[in-house]
Every structure is written in C-alpha cells, then in structure tokens.
Amino acid sequence: MAIIGIRRLRYAVSDTSVARRFFTDFGLAPAGNERPGLFTLANGAEVEILGTGDAALAPSDIVGDGVHEVAWGVSDEASLDALAANLGQDHALEQVADGFRVQLFGIPFSFLRWTPQSFANAPDAVNAPGCVRRLNTHRKWRRRARPKVINHVVFRIPDFEEASRFMRARLGFRLSDVQTGFGQYLRASGSNNHHNLLFLNANANFPGCDGQLRFDHANFGVEDIDELMIGANYMVRRGWQPSDIGLGRHRIDSALFYYLPSPAGGEAEYGADADYVDDNWVPREFDVPLFGYSHFTHSVPAFLETEPAWSFKYLTEAQVAEGVAEGMDNV
Numbered sequence: 001m002a003i004i005g006i007r008r009l010r011y012a013v014s015d016t017s018v019a020r021r022f023f024t025d026f027g028l029a030p031a032g033n034e035r036p037g038l039f040t041l042a043n044g045a046e047v048e049i050l051g052t053g054d055a056a057l058a059p060s061d062i063v064g065d066g067v068h069e070v071a072w073g074v075s076d077e078a079s080l081d082a083l084a085a086n087l088g089q090d091h092a093l094e095q096v097a098d099g100f101r102v103q104l105f106g107i108p109f110s111f112l113r114w115t116p117q118s119f120a121n122a123p124d125a126v127n128a129p130g131c132v133r134r135l136n137t138h139r140k141w142r143r144r145a146r147p148k149v150i151n152h153v154v155f156r157i158p159d160f161e162e163a164s165r166f167m168r169a170r171l172g173f174r175l176s177d178v179q180t181g182f183g184q185y186l187r188a189s190g191s192n193n194h195h196n197l198l199f200l201n202a203n204a205n206f207p208g209c210d211g212q213l214r215f216d217h218a219n220f221g222v223e224d225i226d227e228l229m230i231g232a233n234y235m236v237r238r239g240w241q242p243s244d245i246g247l248g249r250h251r252i253d254s255a256l257f258y259y260l261p262s263p264a265g266g267e268a269e270y271g272a273d274a275d276y277v278d279d280n281w282v283p284r285e286f287d288v289p290l291f292g293y294s295h296f297t298h299s300v301p302a303f304l305e306t307e308p309a310w311s312f313k314y315l316t317e318a319q320v321a322e323g324v325a326e327g328m329d330n331v
C-alpha cells in the first residue's frame with residue numbers, strides 16, 4: 001500500500017469568490033475558466049474551492065468552512081486495489097474517477113491513482129561566519145511565493161487517538177511524533193514528509209478547540225525562508241490578515257512556518273525546511289505539547305509567554321505498535 005501524499009484538497013466554503021481570491025494571492029495557479037475554483041501546484045496536486053452544499057462534495061460531519069475532502073495519491077493500481085479491499089470489508093466505498101471515496105471518522109477521504117509531476121527546487125546555500133557556501137553570489141530575489149506541494153492537512157477530531165490508530169492499522173500510515181493529549185503526527189507510507197496528516201485533539205485545552213470535528217489548517221510547501229516571507233509580505237500588501245505569531249519554527253518537524261487566517265476556513269500555512277524521515281525515524285512523545293510546538297516565534301503569543309519546560313522521550317517499539325499491529329474492525 002503506497003499512499004504517496006496529498007493529491008487534492010476540496011474546500012467547502014460559504015464565500016467562494018473571496019476564498020478563490022485568497023488562494024490566487026497565496027500563490028496557487030488557477031487551473032482555468034472551465035473550473036474557476038480549481039488551483040494546481042507544481043507537483044500536480046490540486047486545491048478545489050467549492051460552495052457549501054455543492055453537489056461534488058461528499059457528505060461530511062466537519063463543522064464550519066474548510067477542507068471537507070482529502071484525496072490521497074496512490075502510487076499504483078495494485079495498491080489502490082489493496083486499499084479498497086481492506087476498507088471495503090466494513091465501509092461503503094463510492095467509485096470516483098481514478099479511485100474511490102470513503103468516509104472515515106466523519107471525514108470524506110478519497111484514494112486516487114496518482115503520478116506526481118516533477119519540478120525543480122534550488123534553495124540558496126546558507127552562509128555562516130567561517131562557513132561560506134555562497135561567495136560573491138546574492139540570494140534569489142522574488143516577487144511572489146509559489147507553493148509547490150501540499151505537505152499536510154490538519155483536523156481537530158474528538159477521538160484523535162482512535163482515528164490515528166485506524167490510519168496506521170488499516171492504511172499503513174506511520175506514527176512520526178506525539179504531543180500528549182494534543183495531537184498525533186502521521187506519515188503516509190510512500191512519503192518522506194515528517195507528516196502528511198495531523199489529528200489534533202478537538203477537546204484539547206487550546207484556543208479554537210471546542211470538541212467538534214473541524215478543519216484546522218493545510219500546509220503548502222515553498223522553497224525556503226525567503227519564499228515563505230515574500231509570500232507573507234505579499235498577502236499583507238493585498239489586504240489579508242497577517243499572522244499574530246509571524247514567522248516561526250516548530251520543534252516537531254523543524255519546519256519554518258507562517259500561518260495566515262484563511263477565508264476558506266482555518267488557516268493556510270506556508271512551510272519550508274521541514275524534517276524528512278523514513279522508517280528509520282524513531283517517534284517521540286512530547287509530554288509538554290507546547291515544547292514540541294515551538295522552537296522560536298517572531299511574536300510570542302500568550303500561550304508561550306512562559307518558556308515551556310524542556311521535555312520529550314523516544315517511544316519504544318511496543319508503544320508505537322500499541323493498538324495497531326492487531327488492526328481494528330471498525331472506526
């Protein structure tokens with residue numbers, strides 16, 4: 001079973017025109033007039049903005065605007081057949097173009113045969129005193145950010161641990177890291193992204209967590225910190241609300257981030273310089289969730305006014321396998 005990453009995100013929004021304008025300014029390329037809500041990224045992934053109640057949207061239990069369907073790209077027909085055979089045992093599958101769709105934990109997921117398009121990235125070398133990797137060469141100058149890939153999608157979900165176990169037991173996702181009582185980071189088996197999916201605890205004691213199934217944010221990958229901040233500056237110049245926190249770096253996955261409040265629901269995150277991992281990665285548990293959240297931030301939010309205690313541990317193989325190896329019968 002090789003799920004290789006996010007093929008498409010479908011948003012359900014109350015105001016499609018403002019959401020489409022937002023993602024155009026964000027740097028996504030409109031696919032054309034025939035499908036005005038469709039945007040494409042360099043690797044061929046898509047974002048589709050649809051109005052709430054659009055016939056193309058599957059029924060979902062997600063509350064509020066945001067992503068209402070995640071389409072996973074599957075590398076080959078045999079893997080797609082294996083996924084369908086597995087899920088078809090106890091779930092109703094709907095055949096769609098290039099694959100099938102199913103509802104899990106109230107979230108519509110589809111699984112589509114996909115070969116990503118290749119693209120080029122060439123991040124500038126980084127200089128440091130005594131370590132000159134860029135002599136007589138200035139960094140690239142840019143006008144716009146152009147996200148190349150969809151790195152991950154995040155939902156707040158009431159039973160986030162059960163949902164995580166299901167993704168691992170039935171769909172081959174790997175556990176990358178855990179924030180105790182807060183969230184679980186999951187990687188598709190055919191991807192080296194630290195995570196493609198994050199399930200947050202909808203009941204966590206954190207702003208915006210109200211116990212309901214909601215879309216939280218999606219992460220769009222850019223080349224480096226320059227492209228990330230060029231994008232953020234451009235969005236502010238276009239009148240969009242800036243991030244309260246500004247530029248930051250997560251400790252979990254080491255990624256640079258800039259979150260923009262999105263009129264399509266939740267937030268849209270520019271991301272760069274994340275950890276890439278494979279099955280040699282040893283998952284960690286951050287029992288002080290905010291220690292995992294932030295390495296640094298430009299503006300210190302109220303919830304980080306006191307530096308979190310330094311604390312984490314590596315999970316044992318038995319802890320990682322707990323509740324997964326034997327599989328689960330249903331969601």
Ligand SMILES: [Fe+2]
Pocket residue numbers: 152154217218219269
């Ligand atoms: Fe993120």
